[in-house]
Amino acid sequence: MEESVYKKVLNEMMNDPRIRSMQQYPQHGSCNTYQHSVYVAEDAYRIAKFLHMHVRETELARGAMLHDFYLYNIRESGFSAWRHGTGHALVALENAEANYHLTDLEKDIIYSHMWPLNITHLPHYRESILVGTADKYTACRERARQWRESLTAIWHFLQEKMKK
Numbered sequence: 739m740e741e742s743v744y745k746k747v748l749n750e751m752m753n754d755p756r757i758r759s760m761q762q763y764p765q766h767g768s769c770n771t772y773q774h775s776v777y778v779a780e781d782a783y784r785i786a787k788f789l790h791m792h793v794r795e796t797e798l799a800r801g802a803m804l805h806d807f808y809l810y811n812i813r814e815s816g817f818s819a820w821r822h823g824t825g826h827a828l829v830a831l832e833n834a835e836a837n838y839h840l841t842d843l844e845k846d847i848i849y850s851h852m853w854p855l856n857i858t859h860l861p862h863y864r865e866s867i868l869v870g871t872a873d874k875y876t877a878c879r880e881r882a883r884q885w886r887e888s889l890t891a892i893w894h895f896l897q898e899k900m901k902k
C-alpha cells in the first residue's frame with residue numbers, strides 16, 4: 739500500500755469545497771464534521787497499516803471522507819439521537835451519490851458505517867469495517883477530549899474561587 743496514493747486522494751477530498759462545507763456542522767464536542775471525517779480517514783489508514791492489510795486506498799480515502807456527508811446540523815435538526823444515529827448513514831449516501839460517482843465499495847463504506855447500530859447495514863468489505871472501526875475509535879477520542887476540556891475548565895474555575 740503506497741502512502742502517497744492515499745495521501746493524494748485524501749488531500750483532493752480535503753480541498754473539495756463540497757467536503758469542506760462539512761466544517762459548518764458540529765460533531766462530538768468541539769469537533770466539526772469535516773475534522774471528524776479527516777480523523778476517521780487518517781485512523782482507518784493507520785489501522786490498515788498496523789495490521790498490514792491490503793486495501794483499495796483510493797476508495798478507502800473517499801469513503802472515509804464521505805461517511806458522514808449528511809450535511810445538517812444535528813443540534814438544529816430536531817432529530818433525536820436515535821433518529822440521527824440510525825438515519826444519517828442513508829442521508830450521507832444519498833448526498834454523496836448526488837455529488838459523486840461512487841463505486842459499490844464506497845457506497846458500502848458510507849451505508850454500513852453505523853453497523854451494528856444499524857443492524858441490517860452489514861459491511862461487505864474490509865474497507866467498510868476499517869472505516870466503521872475508525873469512526874467508533876475517533877468518536878470515543880473526541881468525547882474523551884471534550885470531557886478532559888470540561889474537567890480542566892471546572893478545575894480552573896475552582897482554583898480561581900479558592901484564591902478569593
Ligand SMILES: [Fe+2]
Pocket residue numbers: 805806826827851852873
Ligand atoms: Fe456517522
Ligand SMILES: [Fe+2]
Pocket residue numbers: 774778805806873
Ligand atoms: Fe462519523
